[in-house]
Amino acid sequence: MNCQIENAAGIKFGRYGGLFVPETLVQPLLELAEAYEQMKNSDEFHRELKNLLKNFAGRPTPLYYARNLSLELGRKIYLKREDLVHGGAHKLNNTLGQGLVAKRMGKTRLIAETGAGQHGVATAIVGANLGFETQIYMGEVDIERQKMNVYRMELMGAEVIPVRSGSRTLKDAINEAMRDWASTFEHTHYLLGTAAGAHPFPSMVRDFQSVIGDEARRQISEAEGRLPDSIVACVGGGSNAMGIFAPFLKDDVRLLAVEAGGRGPGKTDKIADNGASLGYGTDGVLHGALTKILQDPYGQILESYSVAAGLDYPGVGPELAYLAETGRVHPRMADDKTAIRGFRALSRLEGIIPALESAHAIGYAMSEPDALGELTIINVSGRGDKDLATVMDYENS
Amino acid sequence: MRILEAFSHSPLLIVYICSGDPSPKATPDLVRRLARAGADIIELGLPHSDPIADGPTIQAAAQRAIAAGMNTDVYFDVASVAGDAVPLVFMGYYNMVYARGLDRFAKDCKDSGISGMIVPDLPPEEASPLKDACVRHGVDLIFLAAPNTPPARLKMISEETSGFLYLVARKGVTGARSDVLQDTRDLIARVPEGVPKAVGFGISTPEQAADVIRAGADAAIVGSACVDLIAKGEIERLERLVKDMKEAIARAKGKAPIVC
Numbered sequence: 273m274n275c276q277i278e279n280a281a282g283i284k285f286g287r288y289g290g291l292f293v294p295e296t297l298v299q300p301l302l303e304l305a306e307a308y309e310q311m312k313n314s315d316e317f318h319r320e321l322k323n324l325l326k327n328f329a330g331r332p333t334p335l336y337y338a339r340n341l342s343l344e345l346g347r348k349i350y351l352k353r354e355d356l357v358h359g360g361a362h363k364l365n366n367t368l369g370q371g372l373v374a375k376r377m378g379k380t381r382l383i384a385e386t387g388a389g390q391h392g393v394a395t396a397i398v399g400a401n402l403g404f405e406t407q408i409y410m411g412e413v414d415i416e417r418q419k420m421n422v423y424r425m426e427l428m429g430a431e432v433i434p435v436r437s438g439s440r441t442l443k444d445a446i447n448e449a450m451r452d453w454a455s456t457f458e459h460t461h462y463l464l465g466t467a468a469g470a471h472p473f474p475s476m477v478r479d480f481q482s483v484i485g486d487e488a489r490r491q492i493s494e495a496e497g498r499l500p501d502s503i504v505a506c507v508g509g510g511s512n513a514m515g516i517f518a519p520f521l522k523d524d525v526r527l528l529a530v531e532a533g534g535r536g537p538g539k540t541d542k543i544a545d546n547g548a549s550l551g552y553g554t555d556g557v558l559h560g561a562l563t564k565i566l567q568d569p570y571g572q573i574l575e576s577y578s579v580a581a582g583l584d585y586p587g588v589g590p591e592l593a594y595l596a597e598t599g600r601v602h603p604r605m606a607d608d609k610t611a612i613r614g615f616r617a618l619s620r621l622e623g624i625i626p627a628l629e630s631a632h633a634i635g636y637a638m639s640e641p642d643a644l645g646e647l648t649i650i651n652v653s654g655r656g657d658k659d660l661a662t663v664m665d666y667e668n669s
Numbered sequence: 670m671r672i673l674e675a676f677s678h679s680p681l682l683i684v685y686i687c688s689g690d691p692s693p694k695a696t697p698d699l700v701r702r703l704a705r706a707g708a709d710i711i712e713l714g715l716p717h718s719d720p721i722a723d724g725p726t727i728q729a730a731a732q733r734a735i736a737a738g739m740n741t742d743v744y745f746d747v748a749s750v751a752g753d754a755v756p757l758v759f760m761g762y763y764n765m766v767y768a769r770g771l772d773r774f775a776k777d778c779k780d781s782g783i784s785g786m787i788v789p790d791l792p793p794e795e796a797s798p799l800k801d802a803c804v805r806h807g808v809d810l811i812f813l814a815a816p817n818t819p820p821a822r823l824k825m826i827s828e829e830t831s832g833f834l835y836l837v838a839r840k841g842v843t844g845a846r847s848d849v850l851q852d853t854r855d856l857i858a859r860v861p862e863g864v865p866k867a868v869g870f871g872i873s874t875p876e877q878a879a880d881v882i883r884a885g886a887d888a889a890i891v892g893s894a895c896v897d898l899i900a901k902g903e904i905e906r907l908e909r910l911v912k913d914m915k916e917a918i919a920r921a922k923g924k925a926p927i928v929c
């Protein structure tokens with residue numbers, strides 16, 4: 273394939289995005305972009321994906337009217353139940369899509385990064401189901417705090433490769449996956465787990481996750497006869513947020529993107545005490561895109577922090593950086609405490625244990641109900657089984 | 670200009686070291702010793718927290734250098750005192766350049782005696798703002814091409830680069846390897862006439878360096894092998910390696926080595 277960067281559409285979102293990668297990776301990314309463009313127009317591809325989403329992933333997920341939470345907050349709250357997707361999080365929407373793309377490109381091996389382990393699990397599922405050799409890069413620190421997910425991946429035949437460089441968390445796992453891909457791209461697909469990184473990942477991942485917003489739009493219209501006043505979603509790299517926001521961008525709906533406030537804004541030179549790249553970050557290049565990142569004045573990437581491993585990332589997708597700058601999306605924060613409060617409240621009030629990542633969206637909604645309007649959808653991006661040990665430790669510390 | 674001039678005396682040996690490893694104080698002396706041993710151009714790496722184009726050897730060097738206090742201000746101080754025996758070239762990731770401001774970075778290069786910049790995660794399509802700054806301050810912006818760069822793109826990169834064209838010897842990241850691939854020879858042969866070509870990534874022995882020169886390169890770039898010796902504190906072996914490489918490439922081009 274002989275494609276040029278100019279030919280690929282949608283590379284930039286305002287000044288954000290792009291393709292800031294070593295030359296060896298330029299061609300594999302352009303080939304992926306071109307292959308994806310072709311598949312977007314293929315009915316057969318969409319039929320196959322739809323079938324897997326329905327019969328394997330369990331879509332559509334319910335849009336559930338949370339009666340008790342609504343009473344508590346004095347407004348109507350609906351929950352988009354991505355926690356019910358096979359694997360326990362929205363991540364499978366994307367891995368199924370990219371898995372099919374990789375299959376059609378003739379790749380035989382998948383690599384992926386994972387932080388919380390949810391994307392690693394979703395990749396392992398697809399690897400097993402669609403028949404790929406699968407290797408997952410995971411920081412040593414994350415392996416320690418997400419042991420169950422490591423075992424789940426291994427059960428499904430994926431190999432988990434510990435990453436010992438840098439801060440030994442998600443960002444370093446992405447670095448390692450990119451290094452791997454630079455020498456294996458001929459037979460390997462890099463299955464990036466969020467709407468961040470170099471083109472075409474931000475738009476491709478958003479598209480595959482847009483099934484969340486498409487369903488929610490239909491469901492809320494049926495249930496309420498109108499669109500919601502607001503939608504709340506947590507933001508790590510931005511895939512569940514962009515997925516539910518994208519179909520509403522042209523509507524009069526307040527889009528609230530909740531980042532990890534962690535322990536607060538206080539940062540030393542080396543460590544950001546949060547994962548709030550939109551809130552506290554500045555323009556810079558990380559993992560192939562110009563976006564908002566947490567960095568020191570010299571441009572060294574800071575170690576982020578959040579009680580939720582899936583939000584513990586010092587960057588954010590370029591489209592969210594752009595939408596935040598134009599004012600279409602409102603970046604907000606929930607700190608660890610607020611998230612834990614959301615985690616407990618949803619468990620107690622509705623009998624739904626959310627992922628700690630999703631608990632940031634819930635905690636935020638509970639602490640700022642006036643920002644929501646009368647009718648709100650909260651994206652429950654995943655379920656919380658993986659987080660029980662973390663929450664127990666948190667309560668005891 | 671200094672870089673092009675150097676290439677008029679090819680074959681050249683280009684040596685990469687990570688500035689600040691093992692300490693910022695040690696770097697200027699290392700630069701001088703490498704120049705005396707036969708390095709024609711020295712690539713001075715600015716360590717980054719997230720070096721995605723580098724293998725374990727240079728990653729570790731970057732971590733040591735950052736821990737030893739290297740940052741962009743110190744980097745330019747070090748470059749200024751390293752002397753001008755041979756041309757210096759900046760090598761570092763785009764975010765470090767972006768964070769300082771493109772114009773300021775290019776000016777600091779010029780003012781501290783750095784003749785060119787290599788930014789491995791900045792393809793030409795994203796580079797025009799930095800290119801403008803480099804032109805303003807008379808600094809060469811050196812682009813990279815790889816074995817999987819298709820013909821039309823290779824032509825474009827060859828036209829955009831200034832100083833020389835950096836040919837990535839193989840897919841993947843930096844780090845010592847034991848052979849030179851046919852892919853690399855093909856890439857060297859594919860570059861349009863008249864563009865100075867330096868080959869790097871994976872070259873660690875005099876034989877490999879000689880091999881790429883015989884295949885038509887104007888310069889061989891050695892990085893991880895030198896960084897590894899610096900990590901072990903074996904500076905005399907480092908000087909020996911550089912001398913041997915210099916001799917090997919001179920022989921490969923059928924020239925007597927000029928060692929001073």
Ligand SMILES: Cc1ncc(COP(=O)(O)O)c(C=O)c1O
Nearest residue numbers: 390508509510511512582653654
């Ligand atoms: C349940 C859940 N929600 C959210 C996220 C954050 O990712 P994103 O911002 O891409 O949705 C993760 C990441 O691991 C996750 O596991």
